[in-house]
Structures are given as structure tokens and as C-alpha cells.
Amino acid sequence: MFRGYLRLLVFAFGLLVGVQVPGFIDDYAKRVSAHLAESEQSLQGFRETAAKFFNGDLKALVAHYRASTDEVMRSDAESLNHLVSRSQLLEAEWLAMQGPWYAQVLHLSTNADPVLLQETLDAYSYQVLLAPQAIAWALGAGLMLAWLAELLALGIGWTFGVGRRHKPIAYEKRHWR
Template identity: 60%
Template sequence: MLRSYLRLALFALGLLVGVQVPGFIDDYSKRVEAQRMESEVGLNGFRQTAQRFFKGDLVALVSHYQASADPVMRSDAQSLSTLVERSAFLEREVKAMQGPWYAQLWHLATAADHELMEQTFAAYRYQVLLAPEAITWGIVCALLLAWLVESLLVLFGMLLGVGRSQKVQQRHWR
């Protein structure tokens, strides 16, 4: 009986963990989009200057700043270059998070920005969503966790000889 309750508890834990996945993915996507929008606001003036003098090419504007004889302009070239690189990076992140759910999950697991992940995790509030994708994630995670733990316990039991009858043990020791 205790074993059945442990299975249910394990299943419930997997369900609760699984329903968090879509919420976390959504929070990460929103964080990336918000930072991308903030980056665009910061580059607006530079974009206008690049549009007027360099046909919209921000890289050409950065090169112009770097080639300037004015030390202030050269110093600002590094800041502008950082802003341009950050904007391009955030644009790539937004595109990666607009794909299908499995591509988003793969991106988060393998290529997401570590700093953005930490910020998202720090601000994340656990929630139980009743959206179809959250329910699906919950059930799949619950089943996988229950299956994995039960399989490991059965394997350990077999290795330790738990559940073998005395007759079977004697037969194998002859």
C-alpha cells in the first residue's frame, strides 16, 4: 500500500514539475523580447544617424567612429559596437523562441544565454497553468519520472536479489 502511495506521490511530483515547463519557456521568451525592445530604443538615435549618412549600416557607423581622430568618438565606438552586437544577439534569441515548442525547449537546453536564463529563473514564480500544452507537459513528465524511478528501483532490487524466492537462489548457487 505504501508503495502505491509513493508511486502516486512521484507521479504528482512529475506532474507539477512538467506543468512548469511551458510557463518557464514563456517567461524566458518575454524577457528576451523585453530586452530586445529596450536595446532597440537605445539604438534608435544611432540608427537614424546611420540611415542619414551610411544607408542604415550600423557597422559602417561604428567603423567611422573607430577611424575618427577624436578620442571621444573612438571611445564611443566600443560602446556602440557593444550595443549593436547585443541587439543582433537578442534578435537571434527572439527568432529562436518563435519556433515550435520542441525547438524552443532545445534552444533553452542547449544554446540559451546563461545570464538571461538565470534572470528568468530568479524572477520565475511557480504556477499551475491549465493550458493544453502545460497539461501535456505535466502528464508526460509525470509518466517519465514514475517510469524512470520505478525502473531504477526494480533494477536495484534485481541486483540485490530482493524478491527472489529461496528456491531460485539455491538453484543459482549450485
């Protein structure tokens, strides 16, 4: 009986962990989107200047600032280059978060921007979503965790001989005539 309750407890824990995955993915995507909007707002004036003088090429505007004899312009070139690089990074992150759920999970676990990921972790509050994908993640994680715990318990028990019944081997006396 205790083993059954323990299975239920492990399954419930897996449900609660699994239901967090879609919420975290959603929070990360919203954070990327907000940063991208802010980045675009910061670059708006520079985009207008680049459109007016350099056919919209921000890299050409940066090169022009770097080539200037004015030290202030050269200093601003580095600031502008940082803004352009940041915008490109955020655009790539936003595009990665527009794919299917499995691509988003893969991106978050392998290629996510570490700063944005840490910001999301720091600001994340646990939530229980009742969206279909959250329910699917919860059931999948619950079953997987319960299955792994059961396998681990059975493996440990088998290793140490818990629950095995040793039957004495009965030898028949045979006559060899």
C-alpha cells in the same frame, strides 16, 4: 499498498515539475522580447543617423566613429558597437524562441544566452498553468518520472534479490535400466 502510494507521490511530483517547463519557456521568451525592445529603443537615434549617412548600416557608423580623430567619438564607437552586438544577440534569441516547442526546449538547454537564462531563473516564480502544452508536459514528466522510479526500484530489488522466490529444485530419481 505503500508502493502504490509511493508511485502516486512520484507521479504527482513529476506533474508539478513538468508543468513548470512551459511557464519557464514563456518567461524566458518574454524576457528576451523585453530586452530586445529596450535594445531597439537604445539604438533608435543611431539607426536614424546610420540611415541618413550610411544607408542604414550601423557597422559603417561604428567604423566612422572609430576612424574619427576625436577621442570621445572613438570611445563612443566601442559603446555603440556593444549596443549593436547586444541587439544582434537578442534578435537571434528572439528568433530562436519563435520556433516550435521542441526547438525552444533544445535552444534553452543548449544555446540559450547564459545571462538571460540566469536572469530568468532568478526571477522565476513557480506557477501552475492550465494551458494544453503545460498539461501535456506535466503528464509526460509525471509518467516518465514514475516509470524511471519504478524501474530503479525494480532494478535495485532484483539486484539484491528482494521479492524473488527461490524454489528448491526437485530432482527426480530416475532408474537407468
